[in-house]
Amino acid sequence: MAAVAETLDTVNAVTEGGYKWGFTTDIEMDMAPKGLNEDIVRLISSRKGEPAWLLEWRLKAFASWLKMEEPDWAKVKHPPIDYQDLHYYAAPKKKPGPKSLDEVDPELLKMYEKLGIPLKERAILAGVEPPEGERPPIAIDAVFDSVSVATTFRETLAKSGVIFCPISEAVHSHPELVRQYLGSVVPVADNYFSALNSAVFSDGSFVYIPKGVRCPMELSTYFRINARNTGQFERTLIIAEDGAYVSYLEGCTAPQRDENQLHAAVVELVAMDDAQIKYSTVQNWYPGDAEGRGGIYNFVTKRGACRGARSKISWTQVETGSAITWKYPSCILQGDDSVGEFYSVAVTTNRQQADTGTKMIHIGKNTKSTIVSKGISAGRSDNTYRGLVRIMKGADGARNFTQCDSLLIGDQCGAHTVPYIESRNPTAKTEHEATTSKISDDQLFYCRSRGLSQEDAVGLIVNGFCKDVLKELPMEFAVEAQKLLAVSLEGSVG
Amino acid sequence: MLEIKGLRADVAEKEILKGIDLVVPTGEVHAIMGPNGSGKSTLSYVLSGRDGYEVTGGSATFEGHDLLDMEPEERAAAGVFLAFQYPVELPGVGNANFLRTALNAQRRARGESELDAVQFLKLARAEIKRLSMADDMLKRNVNVGFSGGEKKRNEVLQMAILRPKLAILDETDSGLDIDALKIVADGVNALRGPAFSALVITHYQRLLDHIVPDRVHVLADGRIIRSGGPELAHELEANGYAAVVAEAA
Numbered sequence: 001m002a003a004v005a006e007t008l009d010t011v012n013a014v015t016e017g018g019y020k021w022g023f024t025t026d027i028e029m030d031m032a033p034k035g036l037n038e039d040i041v042r043l044i045s046s047r048k049g050e051p052a053w054l055l056e057w058r059l060k061a062f063a064s065w066l067k068m069e070e071p072d073w074a075k076v077k078h079p080p081i082d083y084q085d086l087h088y089y090a091a092p093k094k095k096p097g098p099k100s101l102d103e104v105d106p107e108l109l110k111m112y113e114k115l116g117i118p119l120k121e122r123a124i125l126a127g128v129e130p131p132e133g134e135r136p137p138i139a140i141d142a143v144f145d146s147v148s149v150a151t152t153f154r155e156t157l158a159k160s161g162v163i164f165c166p167i168s169e170a171v172h173s174h175p176e177l178v179r180q181y182l183g184s185v186v187p188v189a190d191n192y193f194s195a196l197n198s199a200v201f202s203d204g205s206f207v208y209i210p211k212g213v214r215c216p217m218e219l220s221t222y223f224r225i226n227a228r229n230t231g232q233f234e235r236t237l238i239i240a241e242d243g244a245y246v247s248y249l250e251g252c253t254a255p256q257r258d259e260n261q262l263h264a265a266v267v268e269l270v271a272m273d274d275a276q277i278k279y280s281t282v283q284n285w286y287p288g289d290a291e292g293r294g295g296i297y298n299f300v301t302k303r304g305a306c307r308g309a310r311s312k313i314s315w316t317q318v319e320t321g322s323a324i325t326w327k328y329p330s331c332i333l334q335g336d337d338s339v340g341e342f343y344s345v346a347v348t349t350n351r352q353q354a355d356t357g358t359k360m361i362h363i364g365k366n367t368k369s370t371i372v373s374k375g376i377s378a379g380r381s382d383n384t385y386r387g388l389v390r391i392m393k394g395a396d397g398a399r400n401f402t403q404c405d406s407l408l409i410g411d412q413c414g415a416h417t418v419p420y421i422e423s424r425n426p427t428a429k430t431e432h433e434a435t436t437s438k439i440s441d442d443q444l445f446y447c448r449s450r451g452l453s454q455e456d457a458v459g460l461i462v463n464g465f466c467k468d469v470l471k472e473l474p475m476e477f478a479v480e481a482q483k484l485l486a487v488s489l490e491g492s493v494g
Numbered sequence: 495m496l497e498i499k500g501l502r503a504d505v506a507e508k509e510i511l512k513g514i515d516l517v518v519p520t521g522e523v524h525a526i527m528g529p530n531g532s533g534k535s536t537l538s539y540v541l542s543g544r545d546g547y548e549v550t551g552g553s554a555t556f557e558g559h560d561l562l563d564m565e566p567e568e569r570a571a572a573g574v575f576l577a578f579q580y581p582v583e584l585p586g587v588g589n590a591n592f593l594r595t596a597l598n599a600q601r602r603a604r605g606e607s608e609l610d611a612v613q614f615l616k617l618a619r620a621e622i623k624r625l626s627m628a629d630d631m632l633k634r635n636v637n638v639g640f641s642g643g644e645k646k647r648n649e650v651l652q653m654a655i656l657r658p659k660l661a662i663l664d665e666t667d668s669g670l671d672i673d674a675l676k677i678v679a680d681g682v683n684a685l686r687g688p689a690f691s692a693l694v695i696t697h698y699q700r701l702l703d704h705i706v707p708d709r710v711h712v713l714a715d716g717r718i719i720r721s722g723g724p725e726l727a728h729e730l731e732a733n734g735y736a737a738v739v740a741e742a743a
Contacts, residue, residue, distance in 0.1 A: 441545065446582035449542050450592075450652065451570035451600035460595060464586025464635070 031230075032089035038062060041199050044089050048168050048202075051175065057183070061198030064189040071192055074355040075384045075416060076324045078260070078297065086262060087230045088200045139164055141205045141221040143234055153217065162215050162246075163208040167235055170206035177208055181239055185268035185305045185332070193264040193326075194301040197233045201266065204234035209244035209275075218474055223252040225285070225296070231262040238268070240275035242308060247278040249477055252321070256286050258294045260323060265300045273308030273335065278316070280473050281329075282481055285321035287488075290379075292351030295323025302329035303359075306338035306367075314341040315358065316472040318481040320488040323352060328386065330359035333367035333395075340369040343469040345481075347462075347488050348381030348413070357387035357418075362398040362428065371402040374466050377413035378489055384416040391428040398428040406436040407465050409458070409489065459486035495520050496541075496561075496660055496691065500552035502716075503540045510536045512716035513552065518660070521688040525702055525727060526695045528713035529735040534695045535579060537713070538664040541693075542576040543569055556660060570596075571603035573659030577649040577666045584636035589648070590618060592636045593655050600656065621654040625681050643674035650681035661685070661692045667701035679704030699731035714739045 032043055041062050045055040070081070139153035141164065157164050163174060170178050188198045205221045225232045240246055252263075263285060269277050279302075288295025298321075304313035315329035331340030342358035360369035369389065377383040389400045406415035417434050439461050447457035463470065463482050470478050496518040503511040510533045518524045528534050540547045541554060543566035554561045561569060584592065598608040609617065618632055627647060637645050646666055653661055666678055682692060682705050694705055702710070702724065710726040711718045714735065719742035720726065730738060 440582075442582045443584060445544050445566065446578065446584070447592075447596075448566035449544075449570055449576050449578075450596035450656065451567050451603065452596055453565075453567050453599070456595065456599060460587055460592065461584060464584055467586040 030089075030091045031087050034087055035084045036086070036088055036200065040088050044200055044202060047089065047091075048171070050171060053179065054171060057188070058199050061188040061195050062200075065192065065195035065199055068189070068192045068195055074326050074386070075382060075418075076326060076353040076355050078324055078353075081260075081262065081297070083196075088233070089202055090230045091202075139217055139219050141166060141219075143203055143205070143221060143223045157216070160213055160216055161210040162213060163206065164219055165206055167204045167206040167237060168202070170237075174206075174208065177239065178206070178237070181237055181268065181270055182235075183268075185270060185303050186266050186301050191301060193299045194266050197235060197264050197266045197301070200231075201233045201235040204236045204265070205238075206236075207238040207246060207248060209238075209240045209246045211241040212243045213241075214244070215246040218247050218249060220249045220251070223250065225252075225261055225263065231264065233263075234265045236265070236267040238277055238279070239270045240272065240277050240311075242273040243275060244272075245276045247280070247474060249280040249282070249474060251282045251284065253284050253286070256289075256294065260288075260295055260297055261286075262297050263299070263322075265302075267300070267302040267329075269304035269313055271304065271306050271308060271311035271313050271335075271338075274310045275308060276312045276314075277304060278314045278474075279304070279329070280477060281315075281317040281319070282473075282477060282484065283317065283319045283321050283325070284484060286323075287321045287352050288323040288350065290350045292323070295352070296321065298322035298325045298327060300325075300327045302327065303332065304330070304340070305332045306335050306340060306364075308338070309335040309364070310337045310339075311335050312339040312341070314343070314472065316341075316343040316469065317345070317356075318466075318469070318473070318484065319344070319346040319354060319356060320484050322354075325352075325354040325356050327356045328358055330361070331369065332361045332363065333369065333398075334363045335367075336364040337366045337368075338364055339367070341472075342369075342371045342373070342387075343472040344373045344385075345376070345466045345469045345485070346374070346383055346385075347376045347378075347485060348383045349378040349489060350381060351379070352381045354382070355384040355386055357385045359388040359390070360400060362389075362391045362395040362400070365395060366397040366399075367395055368398070369400045371400070371404075372468050373402075373404045374469055375404070375406045375415055375417075376409065376462060376465065376485075376489070377406065377415050378409035380412045382414040382416070384418060386418045386420075388420040389422070389430055390420075391423040391425050391430070393424045395425050396427050398425060400428075400430040402430070402432045403468075404432075404434040405465070406434075407462065408436065408438045455486070455490055458489055462486070462489060496554070496556050496693070498541075498552070498554045501537075501540070501549070501554055502551035503536060504548045504550055505536060505546065509550070510716055511540065514713075514716070514718055516711065516718060518691050518693060520659075520691055522708040523682075523686065523692045523694060523705060524709045524711060525705075525707040526693060526711050526713050526718075527697065527727065527730055527735075529739075530697075532713045533716045534713055535664055538576055538662045538693075538695055541569075541662055542566060542574060567599065568603070570656075570658075571600045575653050575656055575658030575661045577646075577653060577661060577663045579664040579666070579668065581637045581640075581645040581649055583638045583640075585638050587636050588632075589634055589636050590615070590632040593618065593632075593652060596652075597656060618655055621651060624684065625651060625654060626677060627651060642669040643671060646670055646678055647674060647681075650678050654681055654685065657685070659689060659691065661690070663692065663694045663696075665695055665697065667696055667698065675701065676704060699727045702727045712738055712742075714742070 041058050186194050189195050271277050285296035313331050333340050340360050346354045348354045373385045375383040385404045391398045404417045444457050498516040501514040594614040712720040
C-alpha cells in the first residue's frame with residue numbers, strides 16, 4: 001500500500017516527465033575501432049586474455065553469424081542496422097576490473113549515485129552493512145559498457161560457496177564450469193542475435209550456487225551503456241545445483257542519445273534437481289524521444305533449462321524502456337515435475353515497439369507452466385505478446401495456463417496477442433485467456449472526483465492492472481517498478 | 495455554502511440546464527427531486543466537473559470560490575464529494591489503498607500532513623464500525639464484484655472517510671433494498687452538523703423519510719420550478735410530478 005502512495009509522490013515530484021537517467025558520463029575509454037570482423041573478435045578475446053578454447057568458440061559463432069540473416073517475423077519496424085558502424089568493445093581506461101571499490105574511478109561512483117540507485121543501496125554497493133530494519137543487503141555486479149566495474153559482497157557469498165563474479169573473470173577462475181555450461185542452453189547459432197553475442201560478448205555476470213545452498217542474499221546486476229555508437233553484448237550464466245535457490249535481479253539504463261544503440265544480450269539459466277531460480281528484470285533502457293528518435297534496440301535471448309526433476313525457473317520482467325524490445329525469456333521443462341513461470345509487464349508509449357513473450361517447452365512428465373502477461377500501450381506505440389507453448393510427445397500430464405491482458409491508453413496505439421500452442425500429448429492441458437481493455441473516462445473521473453490528479457489516477461489504475469505481476473518481484477524492487485510505471489506513462493493521457 | 499446562479503449547461507450541444515438558481519447554506523441538507531430527464535444527474539456532474547458537460551452561462555460558487563473554474567480534484571480537495579449513481583470499478587486497486595491515496599492527495603492539496611498506513615487504517619476501521627459495514631470492505635478491490643447495494647454503501651464509506659463539506663448524492667437510493675437504504679441514510683445523517691451540507695438527488699420520497707431535508711426543490715426541464723419544506727416531497731409522492739409541473743407552467 002505504501003508503495004502506491006510512493007508511486008504517486010514520484011509522479012508529483014516529476015513535473016516535466018521524460019527520461020531521468022539520460023545523462024552521459026565523461027570518462028576516458030579504451031575503444032575498439034568501429035566495425036566487426038575476425039580481427040575484432042580476436043581483439044576482444046585478447047583484451048580479456050582469454051584461453052584458446054574461448055577464442056575458438058567466438059570465431060565459430062562469428063562464422064555462423066555471417067551466414068545468418070536478421071529475423072523479420074517480429075511485429076517491429078526499424079531501418080537496417082549497419083553492423084559495421086558500431087564499436088564492439090568499450091571499457092573505462094583507468095582501472096579495468098578493480099579488486100575493491102576503492103579502486104573504482106570516482107567518476108563511475110558518481111554516476112551510480114546519480115543513477116538514483118538509492119543511497120542505502122549505494123552503501124551496500126560500498127560494502128557497508130545497512131542499519132537494522134533497513135532493506136536486506138543485495139550483492140551487486142555493476143557492468144559499465146563492456147566491462148564489470150565492481151562486484152560487491154563476494155566474500156560473504158563465497159563463505160556459503162556461492163560464486164558471483166564477472167563472467168570474464170569466471171573464464172579464468174572457474175574455466176571448467178564456464179566451458180561446461182556456456183552455450184548449453186542457448187546454442188551459439190540459436191538465432192542471429194545470440195550468434196552475434198557469442199562472437200563479441202564482453203562481460204556480464206556469472207553465478208554458481210552449489211548443491212543444497214540457498215543463496216543468502218539477492219543478487220543483482222546493474223547494466224549501463226554509456227559510450228556513443230557502442231553495442232552492449234553482455235552474457236549472463238546462472239547455474240543452480242541440486243536443491244539450490246537463488247533470486248537474481250537485473251536493471252539497466254542508458255544515456256539519452258539521438259542515434260539508436262544496440263543491446264544484444266544472452267542469458268542462460270540451468271536448474272538441476274529441486275533447484276529454483278527466480279530471475280527478475282526491470283528494463284529501463286533509453287526509449288527514444290516522443291518522435292521516435294534514438295533509443296536502445298533491445299534484442300535479447302533469455303532461456304532457462306529446468307534440467308532436474310522438480311526444478312523451477314521463474315522469469316519476471318517489467319519492461320518500460322528501449323525503442324524496440326525483442327525478447328522471449330523461455331523455459332525448457334526437461335526434468336519431470338519441473339515448473340516454468342513467466343510474469344511480464346511491458347509498457348510502450350510514444351513510438352516504442354515491443355514484441356515480447358515467452359516459450360514454454362514441455363518435455364518432462366507432469367511439467368507445469370504459467371504465463372501472465374500484461375501489456376500497456378500508450379501514445380503511438382505497438383505492443384505485441386508473442387508466446388509459444390509446446391507440449392512434446394513424452395510430456396504426460398503437462399499443464400499450461402496463459403493469461404494475456406492488454407490495456408490501451410488513447411486511441412493511436414496498438415496491442416496484439418499472438419499465442420502459439422502446440423500439443424503432441426493427449427493427456428496435456430493448456431488454457432489461454434486474453435482480455436483487452438481501455439482506461440475509461442469513467443474510471444479517470446471517478447478517481448479525480450475523489451481528489452486524485454489525472455496522473456495519479458493513471459498510475460493507480462495501471463498498477464492495479466499489473467498487480468499480479470508486480471507481486472512476483474522481490475519486495476524492494478516492486479516499489480521501484482511501480483514508480484517506474486507511473487513515470488513512464490506520465491503525460492500519456494489527456 | 496453553495497450558491498448557483500442562472501446556471502446553464504449543454505451536453506452534446508443540447509441544452510439540459512436552462513438557468514438554475516439554488517442556494518444551499520452551510521449545515522443544511524437540500525433535496526432535488528424531478529422526473530427522468532429533468533437534468534438532475536447533469537447538475538451533479540456539472541458541479542463536480544465532469545468532461546463533456548459544457549457550462550454556457552451562470553455561475554456556481556462554493557465558499558466564495560468559483561467552482562466551475564476548478565479541476566475535479568481541486569473541487570474534491572475544497573470539500574465537494576459526489577456519490578455516484580453508478581460507482582465505477584477499478585480492477586486490482588484495493589479499496590484501502592484507493593482511499594488512502596485519495597485522502598492524502600486531498601490533504602496535500604490543503605497543506606495538511608499525510609496519514610501513514612497505520613493512522614489511515616485506524617480511521618477507516620472506526621468509520622466501518624460506525625457504519626455497521628463488513629471489515630473486508632477495505633481489502634476488496636474498488637467496487638469489483640460488489641452488488642449494487644454494496645457499491646452504494648462503499649460510496650457512503652468513502653464519504654465518511656473523506657469528510658466532505660458538501661456531499662452531492664446522485665440517486666444513491668436507486669437499486670437499494672430497505673436495509674441498505676437505512677445504512678446509506680444513517681451514513682449521511684451521521685455527518686450532518688453545522689459544517690456539512692448535502693444535495694440529495696432522488697426520484698422518490700422514501701430516501702427522504704430517512705434523510706429529512708431542510709428544503710426540497712423540484713427540477714423539471716432544466717429549471718427549478720418549485721421549492722418548499724420537507725412536506726413538498728410528500729405532496730410529490732401523493733400527486734406525482736405531472737401535477738406539480740402543470741401547476742408551475
